[in-house]
Amino acid sequence: MLPLTVVGALVAGAALAGCGAQRDDDVYTVLNSSTDDSYHGWDAATLARCSKQLGIGIQQQSVPAAQVMTKSLRMASSKSLPDVIQFDASEMPTFAEPGGLVDLRSLGLSTKDIPQGIVDFGSYKGTYYGAARTVNTLALFYNKDILDKAGLPVPTTWAEMQETAKKLTQGKQYGIALSAGGAEDGVFQFTPFMWSNGGDESDLATQNVAQALDYWKSLLKDGSLSKSTVNWTQADVNDQFMAGNAAMMINGPWQVETLNTKKNLHWGIAQIPVPKDGDKSVGPLGGAVLTVPKTDDTARQKTAAKIIACMSSEKEQISYARNSWMVPANEKAAALWRKEVPELDALADQVATARSRTAKVGARWSSVSLALQSAFQSALTGQSSEAALKKAQTRATSGN
Template sequence: MRQPRRRPHRRVIVPLTVVSALVGGVVLSGCGQQRDADVYTVMNSSTDESYHRWDAQTLARCSKTLGVRIEQQSVPASQVMTKALRMASSKSLPDVLQLDASEMPTFAEAGGLIPLKDLGLTTKDIPEGIVNFGSYDGKYYGAARTVNTLALFYNKDTLAKAGLEVPTTWAEMQATAKTLTQGKRYGLALSAGGAEDGVFQFAPFMWSNGGDETKLDSPQVAGALDYWKALLKDGSLSKSTVNWTQADVNDQFMAGNAAMMINGPWQVESLNAKKGLNWGIAQIPVPKAGDDSVGPLGGGILTVPNTGDEAREKMSARIIGCMSGEQEQITYAINSWMVPANEKAAAVWRTKAPELAALADQVATARSRTAKLGAQWSSVSLALQSAFQSALTGESSEAALKRAQQQVTSGN
């Protein structure tokens, strides 16, 4: 998720059969490319100048530590999967491949990745939810340096002027948003666009209400969607919500057109750059007091492609170990406003970024979108996108979600 700091890109969904054919070919035939024994390549999506520079600094430190040269190859996030598949077909895969966690299961299912524990890496001091974030079918394939999730951002001055507290429950948020909706200003902004942005934002409402991606037509999922519809009916959400990306939501908040928003830490730098904007952050409200606020984990994970060259694969794992070391996580998290994946690193980070403590609390209960469905998540995501777009423009939640479940079940 990226820009202005980590604006989410639309990702290309590649059929598993295509991935299996391309990846299987390179695995069966071996590496197939002569490589400089002391030069290793990390392919990532750090095309933003700041992120590219930070990663270059990390790789320079790891190069010195490990005694090898590590080069960075950055491509847009939306192109990582297709680029990796082209490289697989030409037997020129990088030594370390950074994937979005939602893409990793497809590559892993096709046999394209080596389990990291087989290469000597452990999950010590990593919370279970983050281990699952980098796992597929019970095997740990991807190490996260930092993770992100969603939270409630609010304009402190606007709430204070209205004499309102930060909402913690759905009822409180609905009432607060309705009160703060005045003139051109909406009480709340969120993304319900027909892409992964919208699904990412719907997930905390679905999960916190007890819903599950394995049964889209359940009352719990319908209840979450009905809550969105109620906010829209109240006028607390703009009708343009169905077209907004998360970047659009941030633009509305910064312009004063929304008193609160659901968004992620990739927006923090732009928020801080806005003069006069006095903002705060809190966990996303829950259906009733005492419930866990369960958001989706986001971010990239570092994987080792299966090239057939065991010696290089072992060094690749050492590179990942260095990049995801505690101090490197802290440095990267402070730069990027993300949360370290390692518990010890996260504890240090909290002392250095206390204004984002609520985000760390949100991460503690967050979970991976692909934990239950693996590579099948993409089909559920597409079905959900269609469902809430239809429901927010007039169809009943029950009918829209029933069709979505049928779509997933039939595979159409």
């Protein structure tokens, strides 16, 4: 990520200078990360319906997720910003901080029937900048056949999960798989353990956070978790689960389409186990939000808001959720979706208690994430959790 000072200069310049490049008055652009053929097709269908409904042309421009921010900044510097930018919600504050986004409420978009946690997910310092169509979070996926054969129930607490994972570890099969790699995947997977144990990203050097990291270390020590976990992405974890190399895994609904390609794999999901009975399982809200970048063309901004309103309507949310296996952001849409896919009911329950990674630290999240990534690599390869997290907090505070 570029330094915030550089981001601020580019974004502020775009907002003050306007659009710059010549535009077709009846063609609007949506920048997203839908490079995958399936997602690109689903979004193309959505935009075609919205184009017809609004009587305008809408073009989709897709780049890899890691490039959305840099692409947006380059377009800001050349004064050619798109009309709508779909940011990962964890990146949105970086663009909002220097005043680069328009308050969606000021453009007439309502947050009625959207849970407060999801409103916060698309907000920065109390201002609603990003509308989510669907959201996701993590859950515990388990192989029904393996657990049934062993006569074991689905674990609900850390102690139960550790015991179950240990019993299911045999031969090439590990009890559980998760991503603890040095990237955002690992941090995303660590947050439910940190938060459910009372830990907080605003202070990593606490016993609550150390206990969560020690729990991961205990799974490694038992041999229930592969040492390769420090290199695995969430896609790698799913590959291990599908190959029968893991009886359980921590992962998200974006894997369901792939899981369902293996017809003899009977899987189920449950909420992520908590430290002890009675604790709340708090996972991270994931997904993207639709935003309107600030320029001096207020008329286009208002039309951009109409595009977002169409894309995030109840009907379109359900359509997108059916395809992507994500959970609709709108409560009414989510209730209908639950009836359609009862096998993912536990995921909807997990979403209900989930929260945004940027809610407490805002644009500082990228520094916190990088610090945690380094801490995982150190702690899971020998350093004490306390020492690794103390160093991580220093790094997160300094931003280096």
